[in-house]
Amino acid sequence: xxxxxxxxxxxxxxxxxxxxxxxxxxxxxxxxxxxxxxxxxxxxxxxxxxxxxxxxxxxxxxxxxxxxxxxxxxxxxxxxxxxxxxxxxxxxxxxxxxxxxxxxxxxxxxxxxxxxxxxxxxxxxxxxxxxxxxxxxxxxxxxxxxxxxxxxxxxxxxxxxxxxxxxxxxxxxxxxxxxxxxxxxxxxxxxxxxxxxxxxxxxxxxxxxxxxxxxxxxxxxxxxxxxxxxxxxxxxxxxxxxxxxxxxxxxxxxxxxxxxxxxxxxxxxxxxxxx
Amino acid sequence: xxxxxxxxxxxxxxxxxxxxxxxxxxxxxxxxxxxxxxxxxxxxxxxxxxxxxxxxxxxxxxxxxxxxxxxxxxxxxxxxxxxxxxxxxxxxxxxxxxxxxxxxxxxxxxxxxxxxxxxxxxxxxxxxxxxxxxxxxxxxxxxxxxxxxxxxxxxxxxxxxxxxxxxxxxxxxxxxxxxxxxxxxxxxxxxxxxxxxxxxxxxxxxxxxxxxxxxxxxxxxxxxxxxxxxxxxxxxxxxxxxxxxxx
Numbered sequence: 325x326x327x328x329x330x331x332x333x334x335x336x337x338x339x340x341x342x343x344x345x346x347x348x349x350x351x352x353x354x355x356x357x358x359x360x361x362x363x364x365x366x367x368x369x370x371x372x373x374x375x376x377x378x379x380x381x382x383x384x385x386x387x388x389x390x391x392x393x394x395x396x397x398x399x400x401x402x403x404x405x406x407x408x409x410x411x412x413x414x415x416x417x418x419x420x421x422x423x424x425x426x427x428x429x430x431x432x433x434x435x436x437x438x439x440x441x442x443x444x445x446x447x448x449x450x451x452x453x454x455x456x457x458x459x460x461x462x463x464x465x466x467x468x469x470x471x472x473x474x475x476x477x478x479x480x481x482x483x484x485x486x487x488x489x490x491x492x493x494x495x496x497x498x499x500x501x502x503x504x505x506x507x508x509x510x511x512x513x514x515x516x517x518x519x520x521x522x523x524x525x526x527x528x529x530x531x532x533x534x535x536x537x538x539x540x541x542x543x544x545x546x547x548x549x550x551x552x553x554x555x556x557x558x559x560x561x562x563x564x565x566x567x568x569x570x571x572x573x574x575x576x577x578x579x580x581x582x583x584x585x586x587x588x589x590x591x592x593x594x595x596x597x598x599x
Numbered sequence: 600x601x602x603x604x605x606x607x608x609x610x611x612x613x614x615x616x617x618x619x620x621x622x623x624x625x626x627x628x629x630x631x632x633x634x635x636x637x638x639x640x641x642x643x644x645x646x647x648x649x650x651x652x653x654x655x656x657x658x659x660x661x662x663x664x665x666x667x668x669x670x671x672x673x674x675x676x677x678x679x680x681x682x683x684x685x686x687x688x689x690x691x692x693x694x695x696x697x698x699x700x701x702x703x704x705x706x707x708x709x710x711x712x713x714x715x716x717x718x719x720x721x722x723x724x725x726x727x728x729x730x731x732x733x734x735x736x737x738x739x740x741x742x743x744x745x746x747x748x749x750x751x752x753x754x755x756x757x758x759x760x761x762x763x764x765x766x767x768x769x770x771x772x773x774x775x776x777x778x779x780x781x782x783x784x785x786x787x788x789x790x791x792x793x794x795x796x797x798x799x800x801x802x803x804x805x806x807x808x809x810x811x812x813x814x815x816x817x818x819x820x821x822x823x824x825x826x827x828x829x830x831x832x833x834x835x836x837x838x839x840x841x842x843x844x845x846x
Binding site for chain 1: 654655656671672674676678680681682683691692693720721722723736740
């Protein structure tokens, strides 16, 4: 907790911190990124960095503002968000269904798991040429890429979570009169939820990755298109705006799942949650 | 004597096929309604296997067993579902309207003096509180047979004393038949009306405990019974292994 952590040989035990120090530490964590941006700006102003190769922060801000005002950025953002949303919806339905089938019955596991493990071994981005031949270069390929990439983490963590539920709790549930459906509803699924939510976070990460790749295939809209288009005109500032938007989207999605976790997993002691 | 709640006849249980040595070996056991029986035995004597059979967790393959329709278990570790507040854990598996089951759960929590923790998450409970919640979850079912699987083993000494008197009071109030599995000879003598000693899958002793309640360690006759049970378990007064000394 002290400022001179280097001088302290053993780190002080991390007990749950009161709120005020939390905020302070949040501000402290922002300090280095802000310093780096300032340094970047200073270096560009002093002429150490070619502004043609790396646009300075103020130029990026101006480009972003112009893109927002002209409506271009909101439009492309919406297109990208839509692709991710549809792809994720497909991935969620597929991943959850397959995870339930494999997790809840031995027969289901034999039927589903081996196949999915084999498919998973294949880097899914390698399927791009195949998808283009099958689905064309339109929306379908982009959505399929997002869906495919996000399905596996959801499936794997849900399957693992279901199988990892403490058998003693299941036994207790049986003794206290739960039938099979009751066990699934009250014991197995809530027990698998923490793992499945980790899977959802991974899935969101892969979804953005797939989106970036997908949008570089002959897109006419979307953040990826914005970036590729800017490359044609050597607009480094716009490329950087695109990257920034990707980063913010990823961060935002992560925060969303964390919020979901805080609500759905309120039963976990705060130490585990903040760790 | 009225119809017993539990009746086992020539009950055997093996883990690895019909030729393997039995874990339970032709057990005969009757437990009367409202009787408090303690089951003593060393680790590996078959105590837990017997309890699982009585709980209906293991199917009977050799011998006959008559078991009550309503039984409940309190486990050594509380086994509460961490994602349900305490009262929902108590109400788990109860049938009836939501309001009615909640009321029953709260009543049961009141009996173990845990009403104030009804809405708490199980992982925030202390060891003693968690075991009391487990007890409430068993009691709310109004069991004819209450199975206690070393429920005090992981509690500190003071909490254990309070839990023991709580169990004693609840038994006196509701009069279920109880089977308490324990390692602890004194605990058995403080609570039970009858103590069984299990070794190698057979009962080697069956001792009535005629001491008046509430039980005191200082009561006349307590120590004699304690020594007899320790001897049956193969341990002498100082805790030495009797068999090892003889050898």
